[in-house]
Amino acid sequence: MxxxxxxxxxxxxxxxxxxxxxxxxxxxxxxxxxxxxxxxxxxxxxxxxxxxxxxxxxxxxxxxxxxxxxxxxxxxxxxxxxxVGVISRGYGGNGPFPAFVTLDSVPDTVGDEPCLIVQSTDVPMVVGSNRQESIELLLKQHELxxxxxxxxxxxxxxxxxxxxxxxxxxxxxxxxxxxxxxxxxxxxxxxxxxxxxxxxxxxxxxxxxxLEVAEPYLLNPFFDQSETFDPKQDYYAVVGIGFPKRFYTTLESMGVDQFQCHEFPDHYDYEIDDLQFEDTNPIITTEKDAVKLLPLLKKHPNFNREIWVVPVEAxxxxxxxxxxxxxxxxxxxxxxxxx
Structure with a gap:
């Protein structure tokens, strides 16, 4: 550790x-x-x-x-x-900065939370440690x-x-x-x-x-998306967020009480080996983690473990x-x- x-x-x-x-x-x-x-x-x-x-x-x-x-x-x-437009530091992204965040942006470049924000709202957004540069770039292309x-x-x-x-x-x-x-x-x-x-x-x-929980969805792009979520299944709770306990409490409120906790640092850069376990039980995770896991799954189309995402709304x-x-x-x- x-x-x-x-x-x-x-x-x-x-x-x-x-x-x-x-x-x-x-x-x-x-x-x-x-x-x-x-x-x-x-x-x-x-x-x-x-x-x-x-x-x-x-x-x-x-x-x-x-x-x-x-x-x-x-x-x-x-x-x-x-x-409205949004700026962020883009923590976890490698830049170059300042950078616009688009629907095609990846967490490695702009950070995980900016990807989630734009995917959820399609808002004009720029990331970078220099907030003045970010605002000037944002206003150069958008009237806000x-x-x-x-x-x-x-x-x-x-x-x-x-x-x-x-x-x-x-x-x-x-x-x-x-x-x-x-x-x-x-x-x-x-x-x-x-x-x-x-x-x-x-x-x-x-x-x-x-935070209100919505119906979990299957993240794997190559799996049958019609499959339904089973709260009575045994899960691996894989999270890289600042306060994992909140996610575990959310799972329990959903009736998911059989899960093993696997915590990673906030904004963690996952590797496919982080998702490998001895059995075939599915993974359950947050939307913030999902934006990093999805590109990983696309790179490894033979990965055969289900990953379920729990969406929340404020x-x-x-x-x-x-x-x-x-x-x-x-x-x-x-x-x-x-x-």
Missing amino acids: SIAQTIQDAWNKQSKWLIVLRPLSWLYQFGFSVNKLLFKKGFKNVYTAPIPVMIIGNITVGGSGKTPLLIQLVKYLQANQVR DLIISDDGLQHWALDRQIEWIVLDNNRGLGNQKLLPEGYLREPVSRLAQGTVIEHAHAPKSALNMH VLSDECYQVLNQQLTQLGIDLIQGY
């Missing part, structure tokens, strides 16, 4: 030995605070885009439900004739009303008019310590500075979301849409019908 995976497991378990990393957390906080201050005082340049920018991010490392939320918001804005930044909450070089912070109460804030003692990118006090969307099935806040409270409409109206962006 890698050091990164060991630390991630310790975060999820809130292991007491993490206290030995506290000096590194102090160093991280010092560096982070100085960098933020340099931008705030004007010693470092902040780019302000010619149109409003909305950032959807979190203060934690790992999955929070941010990508399904972004996809749902893009669909909502498109339905209301708001011309709003840009949504996938993550980038801590990217102070980019000015923003709206910040939505996803707080996953299923995972919580762990030991509430900054990296690497805990999995917080910023102190808890940061939540007071943005619009917090609570991700929970039993939320306490009116601004909340949860369901937002009415209050989320009301707040979004108010925020956009204040920026001069009118929706044709509202919510």
Whole structure:
């Protein structure tokens, strides 16, 4: 097991030995605070885009439900004739950057989450670590009303008019310590500075979301697609996401209670050997993993193990849409019908 995976497991378990990393957390906080201050005082340049920018991010490392939320918001804005584009760092992609993400893009080039976003929405999207270059390339070819930044909450070089912070109460804030003692990118006090969307099935806040599961589908391109999903089958749960426990809870809610967990690091680059097991039991995985597994299956047409994908959709409270409409109206962006 890698050091990164060991630390991630310790975060999820809130292991007491993490206290030995506290000096590194102090160093991280010092560096982070100085960098933020340099931008705030004007010693470092902040780019302000010619149109409003909305950032959807979190203060934690790992999955929070941010990508399904972004996809749902893009669909909502498109339905209301708001011309929206998306930028992202393209984590896991090798570039060259900045790069447009298309329906034909592959994760090795632009990253797995950008592929999933565009496949789900067909939204204009550019990825790259330099957000200014990404926005300029996006606006060079598209006339837009709003840009949504996938993550980038801590990217102070980019000015923003709206910040939505996803707080996953299923995972919580762990030991509430900054990296690497805990999995917080910023102190808890940061939540007071943005619009917090609570991700929970039993939320306490009116601004909340949860993930709703749709019917699993067979990923294998060369298999009979009419085959139906059997929740009573034994599965290998193969996941490379930030918070695998959420996926296991989803499986149990679907009646899938016979599965062996096989976890990989977030944004993991799969090889065909990662999918080989002693028996012929099927694999079950997430949509984020599926965008990386599908090109692999196409390269290995003789791979004969079923891979089932569990799609999820973010369901937002009415209050989320009301707040979004108010925020956009204040920026001069009118929706044709509202919510």
